[in-house]
Amino acid sequence: xxxxxxxxxxxxxxxxxxxxxxxxxxxxxxxxxxxxxxxxxxxxxxxxxxxxxxxxxxxxxxxxxxxxxxxxxxxxxxxxxxxxxxxxxxxxxxxxxxxxxxxxxxxxxxxxxxxxxxxxxxxxxxxxxxxxxxxxxxxxxxxxxxxxxxxxxxxxxxxxxxxxxxxxxxxxxxxxxxxxxxxxxxxxxxxxxxxxxxxxxxxxxxxxxxxxxxxxxxxxxxxxxxxxxxxxxxxxxxxxxxxxxxxxxxxxxxxxxxxxxxxxxxxxxxxxxxxxxxxxxxxxxxxxxxxxxxxxxxxxxxxxxxxxxxxxxxxxxxxxxxxxxxxxxxxxxxxxxxxxxxxxxxxxxxxxxxxxxxxxxxxxxxxxxxxxxxxxxxxxxxxxxxxxxxxxxxxxxxxxxxxxxxxxxxxxxxxxxxxxxxxxxxxxxxx
Numbered sequence: 001x002x003x004x005x006x007x008x009x010x011x012x013x014x015x016x017x018x019x020x021x022x023x024x025x026x027x028x029x030x031x032x033x034x035x036x037x038x039x040x041x042x043x044x045x046x047x048x049x050x051x052x053x054x055x056x057x058x059x060x061x062x063x064x065x066x067x068x069x070x071x072x073x074x075x076x077x078x079x080x081x082x083x084x085x086x087x088x089x090x091x092x093x094x095x096x097x098x099x100x101x102x103x104x105x106x107x108x109x110x111x112x113x114x115x116x117x118x119x120x121x122x123x124x125x126x127x128x129x130x131x132x133x134x135x136x137x138x139x140x141x142x143x144x145x146x147x148x149x150x151x152x153x154x155x156x157x158x159x160x161x162x163x164x165x166x167x168x169x170x171x172x173x174x175x176x177x178x179x180x181x182x183x184x185x186x187x188x189x190x191x192x193x194x195x196x197x198x199x200x201x202x203x204x205x206x207x208x209x210x211x212x213x214x215x216x217x218x219x220x221x222x223x224x225x226x227x228x229x230x231x232x233x234x235x236x237x238x239x240x241x242x243x244x245x246x247x248x249x250x251x252x253x254x255x256x257x258x259x260x261x262x263x264x265x266x267x268x269x270x271x272x273x274x275x276x277x278x279x280x281x282x283x284x285x286x287x288x289x290x291x292x293x294x295x296x297x298x299x300x301x302x303x304x305x306x307x308x309x310x311x312x313x314x315x316x317x318x319x320x321x322x323x324x325x326x327x328x329x330x331x332x333x334x335x336x337x338x339x340x341x342x343x344x345x346x347x348x349x350x351x352x353x354x355x356x357x358x359x360x361x362x363x364x365x366x367x368x369x370x371x372x373x374x375x376x377x378x379x380x381x382x383x384x385x386x387x388x389x390x391x392x393x394x395x396x397x398x399x400x401x402x403x404x405x406x407x408x409x410x411x412x413x414x415x416x417x418x419x420x421x422x423x424x425x426x427x428x429x430x431x
Contacts, residue, residue, distance in 0.1 A: 209283030216323025
């Protein structure tokens with residue numbers, strides 16, 4: 001029976017790859033219809049320019065702050081003993097649809113070139129009024145690609161608006177990726193302890209950046225006061241005891257806006273008051289550096305001439321600072337390396353082996369974007385597709401690039417589509 005099951009999965013996998021290849025051909029045909037004005041949007045940004053002076057890099061440093069242990073202990077005393085990732089995966093009963101079952105409209109979010117080798121769609125009702133954000137995986141978390149015995153994908157979603165307007169929430173789908181033929185997930189609400197751990201509120205942020213490294217999850221805090229990044233401990237997941245639309249302590253227990261689980265922040269990295277200080281808008285992990293590093297970038301409108309900054313922070317190697325950034329005696333995480341790029345309007349980024357990959361959104365909503373590869377020595381390159389050789393070949397709304405080193409795949413998502421493709425195929429498409 002096991003051999004028969006493997007045979008069925010193999011045949012379905014072959015059919016899925018053929019289907020995705022056919023989807024790419026259809027998207028390529030559509031790409032040839034791009035207008036001349038759209039085709040000229042992504043002018044070649046050239047090489048990366050290093051930032052070397054302290055005056056240039058100091059505004060990018062971040063001050064580390066921890067939630068007091070007594071507050072976290074008080075919260076867990078009220079909510080119950082914290083659990084880990086495996087407990088969340090055990091409850092993962094919401095299915096993802098693979099590409100064959102996605103609608104034609106959903107599949108239009110896939111890259112034109114190179115072709116995705118895996119693609120899944122989220123349920124429309126389950127994600128209505130939520131915006132897809134960053135992706136990270138257990139390939140980021142541990143160098144064997146597993147968290148315990150599990151392969152895991154984390155997919156962030158956010159709701160815009162302020163807390164007073166019933167918005168400003170962020171949640172993460174914990175996807176059980178042990179069987180990529182039938183992935184399932186469960187929701188975890190990102191929270192921030194308040195009132196000394198007697199309650200919590202939802203994170204007010206569009207999670208455009210998220211990295212799971214060791215036992216910590218770092219996420220961007222775009223709309224949450226002076227905080228630039230929030231830090232979560234993956235071993236401190238709390239269980240929601242009341243199923244309601246409320247967030248925090250309610251009559252009879254604790255509610256997480258319909259999610260089964262809550263992840264309370266254990267710390268944050270705050271902006272300095274230096275001129276030119278900016279929040280990281282996009283994040284990824286680079287395991288090709290020593291030590292491993294957190295890569296970050298800012299978002300600037302593609303309409304201006306101001307160069308976009310890209311930079312990295314080293315992760316700490318101290319045994320008692322698992323998953324945290326390296327800091328100096330004053331508690332500041334300082335920039336290890338920084339550059340500027342002329343690829344204004346760039347969004348998701350990935351750095352690996354001295355190469356930087358930058359996604360640029362489409363000029364028009366619903367169109368495809370551009371994926372650039374840059375370094376300090378050679379002109380930037382972008383994939384060309386369609387009979388008119390347009391550079392608009394990448395997914396239009398992607399906000400994340402996460403490299404799973406053990407499999408060689410890059411994971412991203414756009415709209416309601418989660419997808420993967422080999423980094424090697426990206427490099428081949430760039431020549």
